[in-house]
Amino acid sequence: MASRRSFMGFTLGAAAAVGGVFTLVGMKKTWDPLPSVKAAGFTTVDLSPLADGELRTVEWRKKPIFILKKSSDMEQSNTDIIAGDARYTVVIGLCTHLGCIPAYHSADKEFVCACHGGKFNVSGKNMSGPPPKPLEIPPFSIDGTKLVLGEVGKEYEEIMKNVGKA
């Protein structure tokens, strides 16, 4: 009798556990971004109209993307994106501290986040303040002078190997 009761108990427990896991997976997926949100995750930008030293902000996946065409007096970095004969800084314009948008001060050649005083240089490297790491580089690929944001190209993979190295 006792073993039949405990068998019922185990069966109930096992059925509840399996059902619970499936329910949790289903609930997790309900919270995931929708397919339409994911599909809208690509943005193409033509880089050719940019002037030397000019910063352009474009929107990609609701995040601001800073595209800075480096002029010759700006420091070069191994995270620069090279398209044609020009070097660009392409970074997600959200402070790596808590996600505010830093402002570009063209006179000092730096990005300054007003929220907590974080500073990044023209290559997006964190120089001072609380940000723990450089501005992030979005996945991209290059097609002539066109930059496709959201697509992982070989140039992106190349640059990601350099991230973290000085």
Add this chain to the structure above:
Amino acid sequence: MAHFEKSNGIVDWLDQRLAIKKFMQVMMTQYWIPKKINFLWAMGVILLTMFAILFITGLLLVMYYKPDVALAFDSVNKTIMQEVEYGWLWRHMHGVAASVVFLVMYIHLLTGIYYGSYKKGREIIWISGMVLFVLFSAEAFSGYMLPWGQMSYWAAMVITNLFGGIPFIGPELVEWIRGDYAVGDATLNRFFMLHVCLLPIVVIAFVAIHFYALRFPHVNNEIAEEIDFDLEAEKYLAGKKKEAKVISFWPDFLCKDIFYVCLFMIFYFYLVCFHYDFAMDPINFEPANALKTPPHIYPEWYFLWSYEILRGFSYEVGLACFGIAQVIFFVLPFLDRSNVVAPAHKRGAFFVWFWLLVIDMIVLTIYGKLPPVGINNTIATIASVTFLALLIVVLPVITLMERKAK
């Protein structure tokens, strides 16, 4: 089937089916309250009143509010504020109540610490109260997002970003919480769900647990006297009301609570009518813009102290300390190693500790609002370290010494 008699009236009819007489005894007429308690013990009933106001005004607001990034801002600032009759009143009552409820909660919490009401038999009251504090914080934050102004948006951005600091799964977790690559429509709708459905249900459940937890250890009193409630209740029921150290919650005690609720309502409606803007950040009257951050982001006043702890350190350390600050008060009954239950002014070092904690939290609150530049950063770090040290190091040491001295 149970035996029912023909009832002699509606009360008797209900009593046979729901035992309402017994229920009234347990909840009201034979729920014993110590006589020696001061106005600080009225905060619980004031909080209950504020919650009722928030609930009712919330129902009225939710009838016109639209949880959609394209419509939310106008549904609040145009439809509710200008078109709905008395919509402005419900909104201001809701907004002001959401703010002052924290003021009363902090007084309630500090009263508990001052009189040692978290100790020896009252731990569950304390812990369920802290759960309520966290739930109210989540409720306040999710509600703050709904008008979809600039501060709403960037508060949501910053708070959801905090989860990015969790090792390994951080960035994916942030995307999952938001349901989008950035704070968006999916985020607004899920916070709307939390604010109007899930969290209120859980709050109500925990209010019930919090009250139930009072039944056995009973309410503490001003001199932390240990009272034999059964004995005192007997005296009271025998008619020796003067001699008994307790009185019944209803009808004797509640009149005092209601008096303080009335005083508080004067203060509350003064704010609602003349200073409703103190709970409304001007930046939030600008619609949310994902491509422009306000120059200076800060939370509402009641979160400033913990926000300042977050800012007081470098990124990872700040996140960890912020996390600790959120939960440290939960374990207060176990950090306080002394089993002396007495008001702080009878405990020497603990009294000094208590006021240092209050002052430190005020300093954190003031500097949490100021921009983090220059000397402000130094003060933030010192005050944050002091806060953590007071709770984690100083309190256990003081109370261990107290225990040895006994």
